[in-house]
Amino acid sequence: MKTVVVCFKITYDYDELSVNDWSGGDASGRPRTDFARRILGCFDEAALENGLLLKELLAETGEEINLTALTVNPGYSEHIIKRIAAVGYDRIITVSTEQDIDFCPESTARMIAEATGEAADGTIILTGAQCAPGNTGLVPYLLAEELKAGIVCDVTRFFMHKGKIMAEAETDTGYLAEPVREGNVYILNNTEKSFLRIPTLREKMKFKDFEPVRMSTNQKACDPGVSFRPAVTARQCVFPDEKALQKLLGSIRNGENMT
């Protein structure tokens, strides 16, 4: 049985933050997210959908697979976990940590590697390209290093070709395709399908009492090596209207002093 692990992160809907949310963050300099809706990181949502598509392709070849979704995220959301279960994931692993790992891609990668464990050798791993907050984009690469795995970046889709499942990747010179291999990490970016399918209420009801596999980790968050402190204690924020925005852009184009 093949195992496909899709790594995902639950984040906040930053588009829904208000002016006060952006201005009213704590001393860390981050916006206030108390009232923001929890959502899947957009690249990770694409990875989750492509995980399902990969499972369907593998099923066509007669291969039995276990499709696992894995998250290292203090921002756990029961609502989202049940949705992932209802659309066809066989197993969901949540690794909890109380540590702030947003700017610690090494730690996140180690935690994922620890959770995937020895199975990693025969496992196909999918990740999104990046996710806020943090947005380092480094986790997939560091994860591949931890697992000593090959890596294929900018994967846009999986498809069947002459009985083989191929990964298509976008490059500066066009699209390249190669057979999907166990042990590789595939980074999904700019995918053809980018939204995770939505289960019906009936499908969701079957997972009313669903519980993920909960794991804890002994991995310590690393020192990111830099100190993220806001330059000012209170962020000034306005959402410009169209007219103000054009004026602002004009000023930038003209190189005017923006203070």
Next chain:
Amino acid sequence: MDLKEKTVNDLKKLIPEEYIIDSADALRASDPYMVRMYEKAYGYESPHSALCTVKVQTEEQIAAVLKYCNENDIHVIGRTGGSSSENQLLVVDDRTIYLDAGDMNKVIKINPENMVATVQCGINMEEFEAKVNELGYTTGHCPQSRPLASIGGLIATRSIGQFSTYYGGIEDLLCGLRAVMPDGEIIEIRPVPRRSAGPDLRHLFLGCEGAWGFITEATVKIFPYHPQDMWKGGYIVKDFQTGIRAIREIMAQGYRPAVVRLYDKADVDENYGSVKLKDTEAFMFFSAEGSKAVSDVTGAAIHEISMAHGAEYIGTAAVDHWFETRNNICKVIGSEVDYKRFRETGVYNSTIEICANWSDIGGIYEDAIRELPEVIPNLTFFGGHVSHSYMNGTNVYFVYSLKIDNPENATAEIMTFINALCDIVLRYASGTIVHHHGVGKVRVQRIKEELGSSFPLLAALKKTYDPKGIMNPGCLVPKED
């Protein structure tokens, strides 16, 4: 010469050519985006399209165009902001033009002594509100569509705003209007505080949905604007029914909060996430407006009554967040991202608003939440909230998502859900299937059941004021009538 060419040529004799849009691409670009949104996301063309759009600049031009259409059996769909949600603007035949008065967008007069403002029909509601705010007043009318909608359309669809429990619906705000009838006659209902000269003729146009007249100008109330004195409070109640009972008591005791909202857990989890609720809990919040003395008294009473119903007070931050983000939907609706989501997930999201007396509303809510997931297998989300309350009852705004099997036939699948909900609402003596979106070409299928023995009065209005049936056919009144 075909009908399109003839109509456009004739209209060019009445209206300067630059105000007539007739190329297919330009028509498509000016297509009101709420119409057949799901089908559009898939690139399905509407089976019918307008012959042209006439962007009128004056009341006289409206009169001239309507007179021409009435004499030549050309159908007319009037529009201003284009934000309608019930397919009021959907073209249903091949002899229809859009009469677009979006350019008639001036404030004619603001009269602080009489506390009224007179505006042209095409003024954007957000801009109108900003203009009166600068002078220290508010229109008191803040529908979620405010960034997109114009006053003419809001009157024609009998709109309501988020602060309606204090200021009232558009019917409470409208003092008088001018309109053009299908034969080109211009009429005026003078704005007066009240009159006892027969039935209130304003109501012929409030909710007429363009079915027998084109509103060109409106005089509406304005109110002192005291945002600094607003009282706000957020509460968690043990369940939705407890919230309804608390709101009933607030209203029955005569208090008039501006915002009165009660969300069930599903709606909060799916659409807001602003408050973390357990099990059956519901989120309830209020604002009180007016002078400080009024808002303080109202706020204190709301708090006392809510706490007496076992509510947990959670402060104002969640309410502030709602205030700041409440109209964000207008930024994404009809966008390419929205369409891509439709195409990839196959899921259509929308709302339907119903209303009933206090004695019935809880039953309707419970029946709908229990029954609809059973009978509509493709329902992917279903929740609801209360948003407009009265002495005798309240509304529930049901929010739903449906997985569409056949995108080309999405409207029919959506109607299956709407009809199932209407069936539940109409079981109840005081249930009404439409609270503030208007009937359009969607719930028109149930209008006879909704109005019962009074339906012939509506049909007679259509026959009397639009005898040739040129005005928005199939909207509000079924075509055969």
